[in-house]
Amino acid sequence: MQRRKGAFTLIELLVVIAIIAILAAILFPVFAKAREKARQTACLSGLKQIGMAFMMYGQDYDELSPQIWFGTTSTLQQYFWMDAILPYVKSNELFSSCPSKNFGDWVPSPMIPGGSNAARTNVSFAANALYASNSGAANTADNQVATPPMREGGVALASLEVPADTILAGDGTGYYICYSGSSADIAVELQKPYSGTLTYANFGRANAPSTRFVARHMEGTNWLFCDGHAKWRRLDDVIKTNGNGVLYNFTVEDDVNW
Numbered sequence: 001m002q003r004r005k006g007a008f009t010l011i012e013l014l015v016v017i018a019i020i021a022i023l024a025a026i027l028f029p030v031f032a033k034a035r036e037k038a039r040q041t042a043c044l045s046g047l048k049q050i051g052m053a054f055m056m057y058g059q060d061y062d063e064l065s066p067q068i069w070f071g072t073t074s075t076l077q078q079y080f081w082m083d084a085i086l087p088y089v090k091s092n093e094l095f096s097s098c099p100s101k102n103f104g105d106w107v108p109s110p111m112i113p114g115g116s117n118a119a120r121t122n123v124s125f126a127a128n129a130l131y132a133s134n135s136g137a138a139n140t141a142d143n144q145v146a147t148p149p150m151r152e153g154g155v156a157l158a159s160l161e162v163p164a165d166t167i168l169a170g171d172g173t174g175y176y177i178c179y180s181g182s183s184a185d186i187a188v189e190l191q192k193p194y195s196g197t198l199t200y201a202n203f204g205r206a207n208a209p210s211t212r213f214v215a216r217h218m219e220g221t222n223w224l225f226c227d228g229h230a231k232w233r234r235l236d237d238v239i240k241t242n243g244n245g246v247l248y249n250f251t252v253e254d255d256v257n258w
Contacts, residue, residue, distance in 0.1 A: 050125065061154075070083075187205070
């Protein structure tokens, strides 16, 4: 007599489905974190290459960093730091290479009078304009100016007292710059709700959400420092201020303790 093969009962089938659902709930967040970690690493690699380009530019231009923008007035900006170091990276895509960005790709500036300012957009990494003041220094013990005049110009590499701790650029909202006016014009948003359409913790120019550094990777940001190295750090770790309220990681001098 042939024995009848057993079949799954409804209870057994439900148990198997429940186990699969539990495993999926455990593993999917792990996969998502692993994917974002890979994106963070790819972004950091692009930022390191930009740091090398900044260093090479300085060697060719009398130990000066490139100006953040070039033009006769702020409304006639036609040439930017991305254009200045483009010959050293030879790749337009590098400036919008962060895989976690949610905007398009950067294109070089049109070199014509009155050229389009659209070339300032779709940049993955915003430059820190706070370190580039008229005097080459912002908010020092000898010159305690709350709102130094800004020209967003080149800075002598020799004037950087702590280049390994001074931030040059970092993950941005798609605009080429963070800060554009004064060190007092700063908004810090570490918790929701964020300004405009921003979806990450951020800080930067108060009246312009498009000019912000953002915590796009694992609640942190990839940062480029003035000595050329790049690394990930939490946003709330780099926006610490000294006793006078100065964001010392973003100024030329060693302002941590004054």
